[in-house]
Amino acid sequence: xxxxxxxxxxxxxxxxxxxxxxxxxxxxxxxxxxxxxxxxxxxxxxxxxxxxxxxxxxxxxxxxxxxxxxxxxxxxxxxxxxxxxxxxxxxxxxxxxxxxxxxxxxxxxxxxxxxxxxxxxx
Amino acid sequence: xxxxxxxxxxxxxxxxxxxxxxxxxxxxxxxxxxxxxxxxxxxxxxxxxxxxxxxxxxxxxxxxxxxxxxxxxxxxxxxxxxxxxxxxxxxxxxxxxxxxxxxxxxxxxxxxxxxxxxxxxxxxxxxxxxxxxxxxxxxxxxxxxxxxxxxxxxxxxxxxxxxxxxxxxxxxxxxxxxxxxxxxxxxxxxxxxxxxxxxxxxxxxxxxxxxxxxxxxxxxxxxxxxxxxxxxxxxxxxxxxxxxxxxxxxxxxx
Numbered sequence: 407x408x409x410x411x412x413x414x415x416x417x418x419x420x421x422x423x424x425x426x427x428x429x430x431x432x433x434x435x436x437x438x439x440x441x442x443x444x445x446x447x448x449x450x451x452x453x454x455x456x457x458x459x460x461x462x463x464x465x466x467x468x469x470x471x472x473x474x475x476x477x478x479x480x481x482x483x484x485x486x487x488x489x490x491x492x493x494x495x496x497x498x499x500x501x502x503x504x505x506x507x508x509x510x511x512x513x514x515x516x517x518x519x520x521x522x523x524x525x526x527x528x
Numbered sequence: 529x530x531x532x533x534x535x536x537x538x539x540x541x542x543x544x545x546x547x548x549x550x551x552x553x554x555x556x557x558x559x560x561x562x563x564x565x566x567x568x569x570x571x572x573x574x575x576x577x578x579x580x581x582x583x584x585x586x587x588x589x590x591x592x593x594x595x596x597x598x599x600x601x602x603x604x605x606x607x608x609x610x611x612x613x614x615x616x617x618x619x620x621x622x623x624x625x626x627x628x629x630x631x632x633x634x635x636x637x638x639x640x641x642x643x644x645x646x647x648x649x650x651x652x653x654x655x656x657x658x659x660x661x662x663x664x665x666x667x668x669x670x671x672x673x674x675x676x677x678x679x680x681x682x683x684x685x686x687x688x689x690x691x692x693x694x695x696x697x698x699x700x701x702x703x704x705x706x707x708x709x710x711x712x713x714x715x716x717x718x719x720x721x722x723x724x725x726x727x728x729x730x731x732x733x734x735x736x737x738x739x740x741x742x743x744x745x746x747x748x749x750x751x752x753x754x755x756x757x758x759x760x761x762x763x764x765x766x767x768x769x770x771x772x773x774x775x776x777x778x779x780x781x782x
Contacts, residue, residue, distance in 0.1 A: 417705070418735055420733060421730065421731065421732050421734075422734075423730040423731055424714075424730055425686060425688045425690060425714035425730075425732070426684055426686060426712050427684070427685045427687055428684055428685075429683050430682030430683055432681065432682045433681065434735075436735070442732065443687070
């Protein structure tokens with residue numbers, strides 16, 4: 407998941423690569439992949455993937471969030487939150503579904519709000 | 529200049545195409561256009577006749593379709609003159625570099641006449657840099673200390689030397705999504721021990737609508753088609769649905 411390059415992402419996705427620093431309030435329309443540095447806030451209506459080498463100091467709001475690197479800030483995931491082995495999270499969590507792999511660090515308050523929001527079918 | 533009867537179409541031929549090696553293909557194109565009943569006024573660019581002048585003449589003559597016969601460079605050069613008009617643009621790719629036409633689904637040379645005849649049109653976004661329009665992309669080679677302010681919300685800084693493209697359309701970017709893609713490619717670093725080079729970091733991609741590029745210290749060149757067109761600081765924005773173009777079925781975007 408973290409080994410591809412920009413070519414493996416979809417049109418409209420944002421990739422914050424390892425050689426880039428982003429500061430401010432980032433609002434994405436598509437999926438966001440972070441492998442570099444981010445400070446501020448990160449919001450998207452899609453998914454966020456924070457890679458092993460990423461250093462993030464930001465509050466994150468998304469549907470699904472996968473954390474493999476380090477994040478200082480709060481996470482609100484309306485779908486699911488996955489903390490991979492080696493992930494470091496210093497902040498509060500609000501999510502519907504939580505998965506923590508052995509070796510992940512979570513320092514903060516965790517609030518679970520039940521089943522993830524499903525799209526209604528007509 | 530060759531004069532045909534109809535004035536609906538104006539065909540503008542790039543100066544570089546006025547070369548013997550393209551004579552036969554140009555003749556085939558003229559014949560095919562007559563067969564398709566699409567003949568029109570043909571303007572061949574020279575030192576005395578520039579592309580903006582030829583476009584102005586075509587608009588003055590009430591041409592409904594301006595067809596550019598030539599390379600990507602000609603297409604990009606025509607954007608500022610065409611962007612503010614309601615004219616439909618056709619392309620017959622001919623010459624050395626015709627990647628943009630291929631991405632628009634237009635085959636090389638005489639085969640493009642049939643795509644023009646089918647007349648599938650798409651209205652495309654353009655990029656705009658300090659009041660100058662571009663179709664494909666801008667490039668900043670070898671950026672060392674550059675900051676890009678995006679949509680007045682966040683800033684991007686390259687942590688190592690990088691090349692930066694601001695793409696509307698071409699190898700990357702969709703010319704109908706209302707965004708420009710800022711693409712930051714870290715330059716390869718040499719290995720101290722061992723052979724070859726390695727890319728030490730992944731390419732970054734940011735879809736944005738408006739950005740301001742600033743370079744710390746001295747001004748840096750911003751290039752289009754290998755030529756410096758402006759220097760930093762510069763403001764770049766997307767101009768949505770600005771150009772009506774005849775495209776082929778094999779185009780790379782929906």
